[in-house]
Amino acid sequence: MLALLHTSPLHVPVFDALRDAHHPGLGLRHSVAPDLLARARREGPEAVAGDVTAALLRAAADDGVRAVLCTCSTIGEVAERAAGEVGVPVVRGDRPMAAAAVAAGPRIAVLATVESTLPPTLALLDDEARRADRPIRARARVVPGAWTRFEAGDIEGCARLVAAAADAVTDADVIVLAQASMTSAAEFTTTAVPMLSSPRPGLAAAARAVRPTG
Numbered sequence: 145m146l147a148l149l150h151t152s153p154l155h156v157p158v159f160d161a162l163r164d165a166h167h168p169g170l171g172l173r174h175s176v177a178p179d180l181l182a183r184a185r186r187e188g189p190e191a192v193a194g195d196v197t198a199a200l201l202r203a204a205a206d207d208g209v210r211a212v213l214c215t216c217s218t219i220g221e222v223a224e225r226a227a228g229e230v231g232v233p234v235v236r237g238d239r240p241m242a243a244a245a246v247a248a249g250p251r252i253a254v255l256a257t258v259e260s261t262l263p264p265t266l267a268l269l270d271d272e273a274r275r276a277d278r279p280i281r282a283r284a285r286v287v288p289g290a291w292t293r294f295e296a297g298d299i300e301g302c303a304r305l306v307a308a309a310a311d312a313v314t315d316a317d318v319i320v321l322a323q324a325s326m327t328s329a330a331e332f333t334t335t336a337v338p339m340l341s342s343p344r345p346g347l348a349a350a351a352r353a354v355r356p357t358g
Contacts, residue, residue: 145173145206145207145208145209145210145354146170146171146172146173146209146210146212146213146350146353146354147170147172147173147174147175147203147204147209147211147212147213147322148172148173148174148175148176148203148207148213148214148215148350149175149196149199149200149203149212149213149214149215149216149223150174150175150176150177150213150215150216151177151178151180151181151216151218151219152176152178152181152294153176153178153292154299154323154325155176155215155324155325156174156176156341158324158327158343159172159174159215159343159347160172162224162343162344162347163347164193165349166344166347166348167347167348170351170354170355171208171288172204173203173206173209175199175202176204177195177199177329179195180192180195180196180199180216180219181216181218181219181258181260183195184218184219184260185218185258185259185260186187188260189218189219189260189264190219190222190224192219192222193222193225196214196219196222196223196226196321197222197226197229197230200214200223200226200229200230200234201206201229201230201231202213204230204231204232209232209351210232210233210353210354211232211233211234211235211353211354212230212232212233212234212235212239212309212350213234213235213346213347213349213350214234214235214236214237215237215342215343216237216323216324216357217237217238217261217265217275217322217323217324217342218238218258218260218261218264218267218323219264220236220237220238220239220264220318221236221264221267221268223236224236224239224350233353235346235349235350235353236268236346237342237343237346237347237349237350238261238265238324238342238346239268239272239346239349240320240342240345240346240348240349241320241340241341241342241345241346242265242272242320243268243272243275243276243318244305244318244340244345245269245272245318245320245325245340246269246272246273246276246280247276247278247319248277248318248338248340249316249317249318250278250279250280250281250317251280251281251315251316251317252267252269252280252281252282252283252316252317252318252319252320253283253284253313253316253318253319253320253337254266254283254284254285254319254320255284255285255286255306255309255310255313255319255320255321255322255326256284256285256286256287256322256323256326257286257287257290257291257294257302257306257323257325257326258286258291259286261287261322261323262284262322265284265320265322266282266284266288268347269282269320270291276358283358284322285309287305287306287309288305289305290294290302290305290306290309290326293305294325299325299328300328301327302328302329303326303328303329303331303332304329304332306321306326306329306350307329307330307331307333307334310329310333310335310337310339311333311334311335313337314337316337317337317338318337318338318339318340319335319337319338319339320340321339321340321341321342323342324341324342324343324346326341327341327343329341
């Protein structure tokens, strides 16, 4: 059983669909805590570190849970650091995407819909670059208006704004969509630059943590 900690209920069907398509039979148990993101945006991720740990502990306490996947990039760093207190592996959902971005080339364009996501995402890319011993040049921007549409439930409207921002990127080896909520932009973009999002590789990494022998 894999527990997932989300900061929006809109992520639940996305990960259920990925499970059905790529990991049939994997049990998922969803926990949604939108207040964690709201506070992290106001006060910074460190301000909610204790509450993130508590949420992870609650998620891991369910019978049969063998790992927890944190799907929110804003709180991903503090969630990952809490692994020692949780008792089961804690998978940071955007780390596999960051590793793939570093492998794709040095020029990385990062798109986000909230400002609070940028510092942890850029720090993660730097960490993966050090691990791989590869130089990178990452630049980041927030897509105006996209988060407002996502919060209102207009997933397609958010995706189209993100896609337009991605289509405007021409001088990058890879585009990183910093938040899981941005994934559906791939349906609308026409860019030739490879574009990465976190849900599919993040879930795959968490599935491996649940079933280490595959």
